[in-house]
Structures are given as structure tokens and as C-alpha cells.
Amino acid sequence: MARISSSELGNKPIGKLLIKQSVPASIGILVMSINILVDTIFVGNWIGSIAIAAINVVLPVSFFIAALGMAIGIGGSSIISRALGADMDEKALRTFGNQISITLLVTISMVIIGLVFINQLIPAFGGKGDIFEPAKIYYRIVLYGVPILALAMMGNTVIRAEGKPKFAMVAMIIPSVGNLIMDYVFIHILDWGMEGAAWATTGSYVLCLGYILWFFMSKNSELKVKWEHFKLKLNILREIGALGFVTLSRQAVVSVTYLLLNNILFELGGESSVTTYAIIARMLMFALFPVLGVTQGFLPIAGYNYGAEQYGRVRESINKAIGYAAGVALLVFVCIMLFSTEIVSVFTKDEAVIASTPSAMRWVFAAVPIIALQLIGSAYFQAIGKAVPALLLTLTRQGFFFIPLILILPKFYGELGVWISFPLADLISTIVTGYFLNREIKNTLVETESAS
Structure with a gap:
């Protein structure tokens, strides 16, 4: 993906700039959307329509965790970009270290709480009737990958803050392709059912984080954190929180709407209505x-x-x-x-x-x-x-x-x-x-x- 210099943003024709800027962003969103879409098709055809509804029940959790990682990433990335631009490398490194620490602390705590209250949370998110058991299977396995997902989302925004959009786009493509391959192997060939779908999703998070770790450990990244950078600093955490609040709020509301819709539709039409919404939600993401x-x-x-x-x-x-x-x-x-x-x-x-x-x-x-x-x-x-x-x-x-x-x-x-x-x-x-x-x-x- 070609980078656009700031002078081009102020001089080149707006129409050409829009196309040049929008196409790379669209490619990243498209790859993720295709992954979600094809994943749903595989699950619906190889496991059944109830499986689609079960995954949709767990989506609010995944969305919120992804939003948490993205919010910490966007908030910290703003600080990192400005710090690198002002030659304040130590502040950039300490911010990145604090991002990693707070992401791990928050998400591991959420995993523990999520596992303790699993039987209460799944019905609350709409996992009732025949949906409950497959949703529970999917939820537990995906929850194990929550810290990995949050770290991957956070790391991806930091890569962009370093001005490396090609690497950030690859980081979006790898888990999408990996998830589809693992879906085929785990569900279709090994016949693992819901467990296969869940392990494919969690495995895709691992692939994404593996690539991101490689990036930061390689010469491609300027951010080489040391142990002292992981020590939490209140002033940095406040700035990260303030800048990331808009992203977190927006995604939190999306999770709430999923929760409400799953419950309302289950009461109105049972499992088939929840499946209907799950299919429509995937099309909204893709289309x-x-x-x-x-x-x-x-x-x-x-x-x-x-x-x-x-x-x-x-x-x-x-x-x-x-x-x-x-x-x-x-x-x-x-x-x-x-x-x-x-x-x-x-x-x-x-x-x-x-x-x-x-x-x-x-x-x-x-x-x-x-x-x-x-x-x-x-x-x-x-x-x-x-x-x-x-x-x-x-x-x-x-x-x-x-x-x-x-x-x-x-x-x-x-x-x-x-x-x-x-x-x-x-x-x-x-x-x-x-x-x-x-x-x-x-x-x-x-x-x-x-x-x-």
C-alpha cells in the first residue's frame, strides 16, 4: 500500500485522494468481512443453523474485548505518533509498554470473571433453549483467546502509528485466511463441531499475534521495549483512556445491541429468529x-x-x-x-x-x-x-x-x-x-x- 505524504493531502485532487486512501482501508475491512461471512457459511452448512445462533450469542463478548484492545491501541497510538514525531522516543516506548501491561491485566481479569459466571452470562446474552449448550462450548474456548485478541487489536493500531500500513494490513489478512483454513480442517475434516469452530477462531488470534510479535521484534519496528517500560504510569494511562474512550463507547453500544436483540428475538421467535439476525448481521458487516x-x-x-x-x-x-x-x-x-x-x-x-x-x-x-x-x-x-x-x-x-x-x-x-x-x-x-x-x-x- 503506497503511503501518501502530507503535502499530497493538501495539493492533489480530492477525488483521486479519496480513492487512493479508501481502497487500502476497504481491502482490510473486506478481508475481515469475508472471513466472518465464509466462517458463518461453513458453520451453518457443516454444523447447523443453531450453531450460527450460538456464535452470534458470543459475539457481544468478542466485540467488546476487541473494542477494548482497539481503544487502548488507538489511545496509545496517538501518543506514540506525536512522541515519535517530537523525538521523544522514551515516552513512546513507555506508552507502548503501558499499553501491553494494561491490556493483559484487564483482559485476564475478564477471562476469570467470564469463566466463573459462564452459566449466568450465556443466557443473559440470549443463549437460551437449544442455543445454550453449543454457545457454552464456543464461549469457553473463545474466552481463552480473549487476551490474545485484545493484544492483537492493540498491536495493529500501534503498527499504523509507526507508519507501517502494509504490515498492519497483513496482520488483518493472516488471521482471516488462517481461520477459514482451520474451519475446514477442524469442522469439515476432523468433525469437531462447535469445538472446531471455536478453536479455529482462537487459533486465528494466535496467528495474528504471532505476526505482530514478529514485527515488533524485527528491525521493521522502532519500538523496542524493555522491562522498565511495562511499569504502569498513571499520567500515561489517563491519556490513553481519554483518547480511546470514543472507540470503546461506540463498540460497547454495539455489544449492548447484540445482547438486546438476541434476547428480544428469542422471546419473539425462538432459535430461528436469532439465526435470522445472525445472518443479517454478517451481511451488514460484509456488504x-x-x-x-x-x-x-x-x-x-x-x-x-x-x-x-x-x-x-x-x-x-x-x-x-x-x-x-x-x-x-x-x-x-x-x-x-x-x-x-x-x-x-x-x-x-x-x-x-x-x-x-x-x-x-x-x-x-x-x-x-x-x-x-x-x-x-x-x-x-x-x-x-x-x-x-x-x-x-x-x-x-x-x-x-x-x-x-x-x-x-x-x-x-x-x-x-x-x-x-x-x-x-x-x-x-x-x-x-x-x-x-x-x-x-x-x-x-x-x-x-x-x-x-
């Missing part, structure tokens, strides 16, 4: 990868030009990013509307699931063409360093609107109420984001540009 890639590509362009006070280029980057993302989202929408039945049939042979899922999937994706505005709008505030509005707008869809909707609408419309909550939350959050983005453009970009 929207290019939209998320455009969002990631937009961030450095907007941030650089805002800092350089080139407000005309900032507005152009907003408009083009929304246009590109909306175009891709519209294509996704059309494909889902036309081929939802064929898509579902790839995941499972369960006739009840195949009959009910296409309609639900169409409802969930109904407002996808407009989400570009919400994603780019919230990303803009993050790019210019306004953490509070970035956090609030990021949480509008999942936290402020979606959760209340799924708690209220099913009481009146049953399972349909769950599915229509998705487009309603998308619509309302897009309107809110559009209002604040438009106000910010007028008050900051247009007026400041006119005054100068």
Missing part, C-alpha cells in the same frame, strides 16, 4: 465494507486540510465522500432487494430460516442508501478533533435511537417491530447528523473561509 472504507479514507484528508485552513478543500472532501459512499450504498441496496433469498440460501438449508430471513433483511437494509451522510458526518467531527460531537453523533443511531426503538416497537408489531427499527434509526440519525453537519459547515467552514 458495507466499501462505505466504511470511504469513511476511513476521508478522515486524514479532511483533518489535514482543516488543519491547513484549506476550508474549500474540506467542503469538497465532505461532498465527494458522501457522494462516493452513497453511490456504493445504493448498489448494495439494489443487490439486497433483488437477491436476498439467494443470499440467505448460501448460509443455511433450514427452510424456516430461509422463509423468514429475506423479508427481514430487506427491512434492515431499507435505509442503507442514506447512511453515507451519517457516517461521513460523524467522521468529520472526529477528523477535526471535536471529540464530543463526534462521540454523540457516532452514538445517535445505535444508542440514542435504535435501542429505544427495539424496546418499544416489538410490543406493538412483534418481530416486524425489530426489523423496522433498523431503517427508522438510520433515517432519524441521518437527519440529526445532517443538521449538525450543515450547521458546522456554515458556521465554521464557509464563514471562516469568507472572513479570510
Whole structure:
């Protein structure tokens, strides 16, 4: 992946920059999404539809742990980047050492708690009825790999902070490919069932961390930590926590929505409804990868030009990013509307699931063409360093609107109420984001540009 110098961000055409920045980000997201998608297909066809539901029950735990590692990584990486840029190598090393220490302390504690309360936590996350036993098997094995996952997520962001995006992208590809190979061996050939699926997932974490450890121990990395760097420093931990809070909050809300949806759907339609949501959730991760890639590509362009006070280029980057993302989202929408039945049939042979899922999937994706505005709008505030509005707008869809909707609408419309909550939350959050983005453009970009 070619790196883009800061001067190019301020001089080259916005359209070309967006494409050049978005493609690498999209590749990383695509590889991870394909892994999740194919993994679900393997599990559904080789173990059964209940296995898909069981894995979906455990996902909130995995998501939250991954978010924890990512939050510590993003918070520390910001410090490391600035420290390296200012030739403060010792601060960079101590920050990295503190990241490793706090990640291990927190995640090992969570593993112990998770294993002690396993029989209470799985039903709480929606693992009831026939889902309980396979979810318990998967949960226990995956939990062993939680510290490894968190360290891998944290390490990946630090690699990016060192300016080594190629290595960071490879670190995302290795576990994805490894997981699929191990799925085939453990489930299809050795017939280990849920245990095979769980060990394949945990094994993929080990592969990822192994590659990341190799990177930091090789000459490719500038960060060569010593034992003294692992000693926790309160001022560093505070700075890591403050900078990583936005990421942790966003992912924590995602985990909460999984928890609520699994429980609500189980009460409304049993195991098949949980399986339906599991399939739709995988498609959301996979189908929207290019939209998320455009969002990631937009961030450095907007941030650089805002800092350089080139407000005309900032507005152009907003408009083009929304246009590109909306175009891709519209294509996704059309494909889902036309081929939802064929898509579902790839995941499972369960006739009840195949009959009910296409309609639900169409409802969930109904407002996808407009989400570009919400994603780019919230990303803009993050790019210019306004953490509070970035956090609030990021949480509008999942936290402020979606959760209340799924708690209220099913009481009146049953399972349909769950599915229509998705487009309603998308619509309302897009309107809110559009209002604040438009106000910010007028008050900051247009007026400041006119005054100068």
C-alpha cells in the first residue's frame, strides 16, 4: 500500500485522494468481512443453523474485548505518533509498554470473571433453549483467546502509528485466511463441531499475534521495549483512556445491541429468529465494507486540510465522500432487494430460516442508501478533533435511537417491530447528523473561509 505524504493531502485532487486512501482501508475491512461471512457459511452448512445462533450469542463478548484492545491501541497510538514525531522516543516506548501491561491485566481479569459466571452470562446474552449448550462450548474456548485478541487489536493500531500500513494490513489478512483454513480442517475434516469452530477462531488470534510479535521484534519496528517500560504510569494511562474512550463507547453500544436483540428475538421467535439476525448481521458487516472504507479514507484528508485552513478543500472532501459512499450504498441496496433469498440460501438449508430471513433483511437494509451522510458526518467531527460531537453523533443511531426503538416497537408489531427499527434509526440519525453537519459547515467552514 503506497503511503501518501502530507503535502499530497493538501495539493492533489480530492477525488483521486479519496480513492487512493479508501481502497487500502476497504481491502482490510473486506478481508475481515469475508472471513466472518465464509466462517458463518461453513458453520451453518457443516454444523447447523443453531450453531450460527450460538456464535452470534458470543459475539457481544468478542466485540467488546476487541473494542477494548482497539481503544487502548488507538489511545496509545496517538501518543506514540506525536512522541515519535517530537523525538521523544522514551515516552513512546513507555506508552507502548503501558499499553501491553494494561491490556493483559484487564483482559485476564475478564477471562476469570467470564469463566466463573459462564452459566449466568450465556443466557443473559440470549443463549437460551437449544442455543445454550453449543454457545457454552464456543464461549469457553473463545474466552481463552480473549487476551490474545485484545493484544492483537492493540498491536495493529500501534503498527499504523509507526507508519507501517502494509504490515498492519497483513496482520488483518493472516488471521482471516488462517481461520477459514482451520474451519475446514477442524469442522469439515476432523468433525469437531462447535469445538472446531471455536478453536479455529482462537487459533486465528494466535496467528495474528504471532505476526505482530514478529514485527515488533524485527528491525521493521522502532519500538523496542524493555522491562522498565511495562511499569504502569498513571499520567500515561489517563491519556490513553481519554483518547480511546470514543472507540470503546461506540463498540460497547454495539455489544449492548447484540445482547438486546438476541434476547428480544428469542422471546419473539425462538432459535430461528436469532439465526435470522445472525445472518443479517454478517451481511451488514460484509456488504458495507466499501462505505466504511470511504469513511476511513476521508478522515486524514479532511483533518489535514482543516488543519491547513484549506476550508474549500474540506467542503469538497465532505461532498465527494458522501457522494462516493452513497453511490456504493445504493448498489448494495439494489443487490439486497433483488437477491436476498439467494443470499440467505448460501448460509443455511433450514427452510424456516430461509422463509423468514429475506423479508427481514430487506427491512434492515431499507435505509442503507442514506447512511453515507451519517457516517461521513460523524467522521468529520472526529477528523477535526471535536471529540464530543463526534462521540454523540457516532452514538445517535445505535444508542440514542435504535435501542429505544427495539424496546418499544416489538410490543406493538412483534418481530416486524425489530426489523423496522433498523431503517427508522438510520433515517432519524441521518437527519440529526445532517443538521449538525450543515450547521458546522456554515458556521465554521464557509464563514471562516469568507472572513479570510
